[in-house]
Amino acid sequence: MSDIKEITEALVKFRNERDWEQFHNSKDLSLAISIEANELLELFLWKNADEANKEKLKEELADVLAYSFLLAEKHGLNIKDIVLEKIKKNGEKYPVDKAKGTAKKYNEL
Numbered sequence: 001m002s003d004i005k006e007i008t009e010a011l012v013k014f015r016n017e018r019d020w021e022q023f024h025n026s027k028d029l030s031l032a033i034s035i036e037a038n039e040l041l042e043l044f045l046w047k048n049a050d051e052a053n054k055e056k057l058k059e060e061l062a063d064v065l066a067y068s069f070l071l072a073e074k075h076g077l078n079i080k081d082i083v084l085e086k087i088k089k090n091g092e093k094y095p096v097d098k099a100k101g102t103a104k105k106y107n108e109l
Helices: 003-017 026-042 054-074 079-093
Strands: none
């Protein structure tokens, strides 16, 4: 079993044991991702990046990922496939010869 499938199955089991699927519609899962991402950002507010609490970083990142996995599962999306597809698209938008070493957006290269 792949790691992604194992994680998704554990999340679904946890959710279903608590009868929380009723709350996990696409809108609310998307909102939860955004809220958790903001909690992740808050760890870095007014600090240097290396000053963030690593334990809290792990917790907030796990929350972002968990809701992302559940949203993908809800829509029958394969996480491995969609991430690899996005990397390929980004490779086309940001060719190495133009993008290497710069933070410019693809339309500014």
